Amino acid sequence: xxxxxxxxxxxxxxxxxLAVTDEEVHKFTEQLDAIITFAEQLNELDTSNVKPxxxxxxxxxxxxxxxxxxxxxxxxxxxxxxxxxxxxxxxPSIIE
Amino acid sequence: MSLFDHKLNEIQSMxxxxxxxxxxLVDESFKRIxxxxxxxxxxxxxxxxxxxxxxxxxxxxxxxxxxxxVPIGVKDNIVTKGLRTTxxxxxxxxxxxxxxxxxxxxxxxxxxxxxxxxxxxxxxxGSSTENSSYQKTRNPWNLxxxxxxxxxxxxxxxxxxxxxxxxxxxxxxxxxxPASFCGVVGMKPTYGRVSRFGLIAFASSLDQIGPITxxxxxxxxxxxxxxxxxxxxxxxxxxxxxxxxxxxTGDVKGLRIAVPKEYLGEGVSEEVKQxxxxxxxxxxxQGASWEEVSLPHSKYGVATYYxxxxxxxxxxxxxxxxxxxxxxxxxxxxxxxxxxxxxAEGFGDEVKRRIMLGTFALSSGYYDAYYKKAQQxxxxxxxxxxxxxxxxxxxxxxxxxxPAFKIGEIIDDPLxxxxxxxxxxxxxxxxxxxISVPCGFSDGMPLGLQIIGRHFDEKTVYRVAHVYEQATxxxxxxxxx
Numbered sequence: 382x383x384x385x386x387x388x389x390x391x392x393x394x395x396x397x398x399l400a401v402t403d404e405e406v407h408k409f410t411e412q413l414d415a416i417i418t419f420a421e422q423l424n425e426l427d428t429s430n431v432k433p434x435x436x437x438x439x440x441x442x443x444x445x446x447x448x449x450x451x452x453x454x455x456x457x458x459x460x461x462x463x464x465x466x467x468x469x470x471x472x473p474s475i476i477e
Numbered sequence: 478m479s480l481f482d483h484k485l486n487e488i489q490s491m492x493x494x495x496x497x498x499x500x501x502l503v504d505e506s507f508k509r510i511x512x513x514x515x516x517x518x519x520x521x522x523x524x525x526x527x528x529x530x531x532x533x534x535x536x537x538x539x540x541x542x543x544x545x546x547v548p549i550g551v552k553d554n555i556v557t558k559g560l561r562t563t564x565x566x567x568x569x570x571x572x573x574x575x576x577x578x579x580x581x582x583x584x585x586x587x588x589x590x591x592x593x594x595x596x597x598x599x600x601x602x603g604s605s606t607e608n609s610s611y612q613k614t615r616n617p618w619n620l621x622x623x624x625x626x627x628x629x630x631x632x633x634x635x636x637x638x639x640x641x642x643x644x645x646x647x648x649x650x651x652x653x654x655p656a657s658f659c660g661v662v663g664m665k666p667t668y669g670r671v672s673r674f675g676l677i678a679f680a681s682s683l684d685q686i687g688p689i690t691x692x693x694x695x696x697x698x699x700x701x702x703x704x705x706x707x708x709x710x711x712x713x714x715x716x717x718x719x720x721x722x723x724x725x726t727g728d729v730k731g732l733r734i735a736v737p738k739e740y741l742g743e744g745v746s747e748e749v750k751q752x753x754x755x756x757x758x759x760x761x762x763q764g765a766s767w768e769e770v771s772l773p774h775s776k777y778g779v780a781t782y783y784x785x786x787x788x789x790x791x792x793x794x795x796x797x798x799x800x801x802x803x804x805x806x807x808x809x810x811x812x813x814x815x816x817x818x819x820x821a822e823g824f825g826d827e828v829k830r831r832i833m834l835g836t837f838a839l840s841s842g843y844y845d846a847y848y849k850k851a852q853q854x855x856x857x858x859x860x861x862x863x864x865x866x867x868x869x870x871x872x873x874x875x876x877x878x879x880p881a882f883k884i885g886e887i888i889d890d891p892l893x894x895x896x897x898x899x900x901x902x903x904x905x906x907x908x909x910x911x912i913s914v915p916c917g918f919s920d921g922m923p924l925g926l927q928i929i930g931r932h933f934d935e936k937t938v939y940r941v942a943h944v945y946e947q948a949t950x951x952x953x954x955x956x957x958x
Contacts (some may be wrong), residue, residue: 385829385882388945389837390833391639393837393840394833395817396840397820397832397833397835397836398795398798398813398816398817398820399817399820399821399824399829399832399833400623400814400817400818400820401821402822405829409829409833412891413830413833413834413837415891415892416783416834416891417834417837417847419611419779419780419892420780420783420784420847420851421775422776422780423777423780423781423784423850423851423854425746426777426853426854426857427775428850428854428856428857431853431854431856431857431953432853432856433849433852433853433856434852434853434854434856434859435852436681436682436715437668437669437682437733437908437932438668438860438908438932440545440711440712443711444596445708445868446641448927452536452941453575453576454575456576458801458947460573460575461571461572461573461575461801461802461803462801462802463799463800463803463804463805464805468798472800472812472815473807473809473810473811473812473814474811474812475572475811475812475816
């Protein structure tokens with residue numbers, strides 16, 4: 382049984398904002414199917430009463446004092462932007 | 478003999494006696510790089526002019542310290558202000574960081590001189606450095622073999638004598654495995670020990686920066702310089718800094734060692750097993766004792782890791798969209814198209830594969846079955862370690878199941894490549910510290926002994942590693958280049 386179809390791979394690629402060719406869809410479907418099948422060995426374990434670990438230590442709400450600090454300089458921030466105009470980053474039009 | 482064959486304290490003593498100068502040290506580094514990096518290909522970017530200027534300034538300043546004036550290489554996923562940082566990806570081919578990582582600031586305070594940025598698997602995803610989009614780094618012990626990964630450039634540069642030490646990062650073994658493959662010492666500290674601010678994030682709950690060196694004592698010195706809580710990394714731990722180097726007492730009498738049977742089982746080569754058993758005998762001879770134990774969930778580590786690390790990566794790498802920095806695709810029809818084309822053209826195959834796996838594992842309808850399940854198994858793996866550490870001081874096994882493989886040998890087989898990290902991954906999942914130290918050779922290639930400790934007990938890990946190192950000669954061997 383295959384775990385993941387080419388159609389699903391196309392959908393996942395869209396969610397991940399990755400353009401994929403037909404050839405890539407074919408290759409990734411095979412490879413992801415193998416990896417997901419491998420990962421399903423975790424189902425051998427009963428974890429119904431096990432709490433998930435997202436972080437190894439019990440750290441919660443690490444806060445700093447609520448006072449303003451200077452951020453990054455605008456000129457510095459724009460230095461790496463591929464396209465810019467009038468001190469702002471330029472992107473393709475997003476409103477029709 | 479190279480200046481870098483000396484330990485840090487010897488180098489400092491030579492500087493103090495004016496037998497050498499700081500510019501001599503930097504010169505040694507660039508001469509060696511000029512002579513052999515065409516073969517080894519460890520460096521992606523060099524910073525020669527700045528390094529030489531800094532050397533002159535430090536020489537004149539009269540500043541002292543164990544790391545002062547010593548050249549270092551930095552993995553290319555650690556940002557360095559004004560020095561190109563790519564994470565070995567085309568998507569950051571022109572990225573010029575506007576601040577320094579916290580570890581880079583700390584190194585500057587300690588007086589090290591960054592000579593350049595080191596090659597790696599793209600975004601630290603890989604175990605051979607073959608996933609770099611720029612070049613393939615080669616193992617100094619045999620140029621047909623991989624240096625390991627993802628910190629392959631960091632380990633190869635130290636093994637080849639280009640720098641006396643380097644920084645790497647370790648998410649599932651990326652410091653320890655290349656250290657093992659290249660015959661050097663690599664430490665992954667406890668999660669939270671070292672600030673991740675300025676480390677280009679791969680899997681934030683697992684990533685940790687650490688030192689790669691020629692010997693244990695230097696490793697302890699370098700880690701001391703970079704640890705500490707950081708307001709810019711809320712996951713950095715507020716534990717007191719310790720003098721790891723001063724605690725190398727040379728004494729392991731009464732030390733209780735656990736040897737997981739899973740670490741000497743299926744898939745681990747006979748020569749690797751024999752070298753670990755020989756190492757245990759050495760430590761027994763020094764007054765330690767060992768017993769076989771079980772880490773019963775070890776075999777689920779790789780699957781757990783690939784689900785969790787890929788899920789975190791799919792989220793972390795969303796920032797590479799061609800808008801604020803890095804590569805941007807041309808001729809996009811609209812914003813979504815711009816994202817898709819930029820990412821398709823900017824990322825390599827392994828990165829795309831993991832982003833897609835992670836996106837799938839986090840997607841609606843699959844989250845509980847894959848992502849949450851893996852988080853639950855992570856709890857079981859972490860508990861395996863806690864149980865063993867109730868009765869033992871350290872856990873010892875091999876770092877990798879086999880020595881370095883040939884370039885191109887398994888690059889097209891992701892699952893076989895992932896299996897390389899079977900002995901290192903559980904350490905990241907549990908968040909405990911682990912070191913790899915040279916422990917023998919197989920077919921002319923170095924092998925590594927992995928020593929794992931309790932959370933924040935790097936002190937004991939270093940002490941054991943040091944006793945073993947001093948009782949053996951493997952760390953004195955050097956590749957012929």
